[in-house]
Amino acid sequence: MSYFAGIAAVYWKDVLLEFRTRQSLSTMFTFCLTIVIIFNFVFEPGSPAVLEVSPGVLWAAFTFSGLLGISRSFSFEIDRGGLQGLLLCPVERSTIYFGKVLGNATFMLLIEAVTFPIFVVFYNLPPNMNLLGLVLVFVLGTLGFVAVGTLLSAISANTKAREVLLPVLLFPVAVPVLVATVKSTGPLLRGEDLAQVASWVKLLLAFDLLFLAASSLTFEFIVEE
Amino acid sequence: MQKNVRLSPADWILWGLTSVAIAVALYAAFLYAPTERTMGDIQRIFYFHVASAWIGFLAFFVVFVASIAYLATKAIKWDILAASSAEIGVVFSTLVLLTGPLWARPVWNTYWTWDPRLTSFLILWLIYIAYLMLRAYAGEEEKSARFAAVFGIIGFLDVPIVYASIRLWRTLHPKPVIAGGGSSGLAPQMLTSLFIALGAFLVLYIALLRLRIRLEKVNRAVRQLHLEINR
Numbered sequence: 001m002s003y004f005a006g007i008a009a010v011y012w013k014d015v016l017l018e019f020r021t022r023q024s025l026s027t028m029f030t031f032c033l034t035i036v037i038i039f040n041f042v043f044e045p046g047s048p049a050v051l052e053v054s055p056g057v058l059w060a061a062f063t064f065s066g067l068l069g070i071s072r073s074f075s076f077e078i079d080r081g082g083l084q085g086l087l088l089c090p091v092e093r094s095t096i097y098f099g100k101v102l103g104n105a106t107f108m109l110l111i112e113a114v115t116f117p118i119f120v121v122f123y124n125l126p127p128n129m130n131l132l133g134l135v136l137v138f139v140l141g142t143l144g145f146v147a148v149g150t151l152l153s154a155i156s157a158n159t160k161a162r163e164v165l166l167p168v169l170l171f172p173v174a175v176p177v178l179v180a181t182v183k184s185t186g187p188l189l190r191g192e193d194l195a196q197v198a199s200w201v202k203l204l205l206a207f208d209l210l211f212l213a214a215s216s217l218t219f220e221f222i223v224e225e
Numbered sequence: 226m227q228k229n230v231r232l233s234p235a236d237w238i239l240w241g242l243t244s245v246a247i248a249v250a251l252y253a254a255f256l257y258a259p260t261e262r263t264m265g266d267i268q269r270i271f272y273f274h275v276a277s278a279w280i281g282f283l284a285f286f287v288v289f290v291a292s293i294a295y296l297a298t299k300a301i302k303w304d305i306l307a308a309s310s311a312e313i314g315v316v317f318s319t320l321v322l323l324t325g326p327l328w329a330r331p332v333w334n335t336y337w338t339w340d341p342r343l344t345s346f347l348i349l350w351l352i353y354i355a356y357l358m359l360r361a362y363a364g365e366e367e368k369s370a371r372f373a374a375v376f377g378i379i380g381f382l383d384v385p386i387v388y389a390s391i392r393l394w395r396t397l398h399p400k401p402v403i404a405g406g407g408s409s410g411l412a413p414q415m416l417t418s419l420f421i422a423l424g425a426f427l428v429l430y431i432a433l434l435r436l437r438i439r440l441e442k443v444n445r446a447v448r449q450l451h452l453e454i455n456r
Contacts, residue, residue, distance in 0.1 A: 148379065169376065206386070
């Protein structure tokens with residue numbers, strides 16, 4: 001089996017499993033929506049402050065709900081001995097990592113695609129936003145968060161503390177992703193050009209590449225028996 | 226079985242040296258270095274503040290190198306070194322976070338400001354607190370060593386990006402806070418005092434590290450004995 005076919009197989013297994021059970025996606029979406037609604041209590045509806053804080057609200061909702069999916073992606077494998085089976089497959093260990101990263105990114109992006117229109121309606125955002133730029137930032141930001149998250153999820157799922165440990169490990173490391181996405185989402189929501197946030201996009205790209213590389217190299221040390 | 230792990234003569238010499246070095250550093254900071262013109266005596270905290278920060282970075286760099294060495298060789302000594310250095314690094318960086326506000330309050334008129342250095346140092350501190358928690362919860366020794374090594378590498382790689390991201394954020398939205406501190410225009414005696422403090426803390430770091438490594442070995446030996454008794 002070639003390297004990419006291995007990644008595709010792991011990815012397809014996760015996607016298929018999720019669409020048969022829908023356990024992660026349904027909880028992720030409900031939680032994401034709940035966060036968006038809760039933040040609504042923080043400020044006066046219709047106040048000009050809304051546009052200023054909405055990127056932060058949006059990314060808090062995306063990352064907190066994304067965390068649910070990421071933390072499950074290894075814990076459910078361990079519960080039923082699925083990880084053993086994956087490790088027995090005659091593929092390189094990093095294919096498991098990349099397959100899981102793609103799966104987690106797909107789930108998070110799906111949630112983002114559904115939540116964002118609802119968010120725009122709830123918070124009365126002006127329609128003149130730079131949608132193409134937003135898509136780029138959402139994809140790069142999600143990929144960076146998931147790249148580190150998937151690696152750390154493999155770690156935390158194997159510890160005594162299980163899911164409790166993951167946010168403590170993940171959020172400090174993911175700070176650059178959070179800063180870059182929040183800071184570039186703001187101007188793009190106001191309809192500004194992508195060139196305005198070019199340095200943030202470059203930072204996201206650098207983070208994604210560095211941590212995809214570093215995580216795929218270190219992943220085999222986590223799952224070795 | 227673990228052989229004698231009592232303090233060696235080298236340790237006694239090291240601790241003697243540390244005591245002398247700290248005394249000299251105190252003398253240098255309080256009596257030798259001139260009083261800063263605008264900030265006054267409070268600026269003398271600078272020598273220990275900056276020295277703690279640099280030793281903290283050094284300690285985390287040691288964690289990074291030891292983590293790579295552990296994954297490459299699987300030799301326990303590297304794991305023991307990483308665990309010990311991380312803990313001491315957290316002590317020194319906590320000192321930085323405690324001395325910083327004491328200095329900032331009279332000079333900047335605030336205990337805390339979200340300046341790039343302060344913010345990224347706080348994130349750095351959080352990453353290594355998480356590292357220590359991971360070690361505490363990981364379970365068996367060998368697993369804990371592998372997981373901590375991976376996190377030690379990832380966490381250290383993250384530090385420059387955290388700094389870059391927060392600097393970019395703050396340069397896009399500058400705040401009217403005077404970025405004080407003294408890297409520019411330091412009097413020669415001040416620079417000398419800083420290096421004396423740095424040297425003193427370096428010896429202290431090495432002495433603590435040797436002690437912590439010894440403690441870690443005893444700890445593991447006791448755990449091993451405990452397992453054997455229960456078997």
